[in-house]
Amino acid sequence: MNKQKILLEPILPATKQEIQQLILGLLTPEEGVSLKIGNEKVYLPPSLCELLIQAAEIMADGKAVSLLPVSQTLSIEEAANFLNVSKSFLSKLLEEGKIPYSKMGVKKQINLSDLMAYKKQRDAERRELMIELAQFSQEEELHEKNINS
Structure with a gap:
C-alpha cells in the first residue's frame, strides 16, 4: 500500500x-x-x-478531517473538491496554466503542494478585494452623508 x-x-x-x-x-x-x-x-x-x-x-464542530502528505497527487475530481470548484472550472485553470499538472496516461494529476499554493494565492487576492470593497463602501457612505448634510 x-x-x-x-x-x-x-x-x-x-x-x-x-x-x-x-x-x-x-x-x-x-x-x-x-x-x-x-x-x-x-x-x-x-x-x-x-x-x-x-x-x-x-x-x-462536527466536520470530518482528512490528512494528506504535501507530496500527494490528486485527481481532477479530488482537486476540484479540495478547492470547492467544479471539475470543468478546475480544468480551465489547468489549461490556462494557473495550476501546474502532470499527465498519467490520459489522466491529469495535480500535486497537493501546487494546489495549496494556488489556494493560498486565491485566498490572499480575495482578502485584498474584500478590503478594497469595504474601503469603497465606507467612502461611498461618507460621500452620501456629505451630500445629505
Missing part, C-alpha cells in the same frame, strides 16, 4: 465533549507532549500537537 497515493478516509467526529477534553487535557503545543504507549515513551513535537489540536477543533 503506497501511502503517497492514498486519500485517507475522513475521520468521523466524536462527541464534542470528548474532543474538548483532548484539546484541554492532553496537548500543550508550546512544549510538545510525551506519551506512554505500552512500555514505550513517545514524544510528540509542538508542530504535531498543533496539528492534532486543529484537527480536534474541526471535529468538535
Whole structure:
C-alpha cells in the first residue's frame, strides 16, 4: 500500500465533549507532549500537537478531517473538491496554466503542494478585494452623508 497515493478516509467526529477534553487535557503545543504507549515513551513535537489540536477543533464542530502528505497527487475530481470548484472550472485553470499538472496516461494529476499554493494565492487576492470593497463602501457612505448634510 503506497501511502503517497492514498486519500485517507475522513475521520468521523466524536462527541464534542470528548474532543474538548483532548484539546484541554492532553496537548500543550508550546512544549510538545510525551506519551506512554505500552512500555514505550513517545514524544510528540509542538508542530504535531498543533496539528492534532486543529484537527480536534474541526471535529468538535462536527466536520470530518482528512490528512494528506504535501507530496500527494490528486485527481481532477479530488482537486476540484479540495478547492470547492467544479471539475470543468478546475480544468480551465489547468489549461490556462494557473495550476501546474502532470499527465498519467490520459489522466491529469495535480500535486497537493501546487494546489495549496494556488489556494493560498486565491485566498490572499480575495482578502485584498474584500478590503478594497469595504474601503469603497465606507467612502461611498461618507460621500452620501456629505451630500445629505
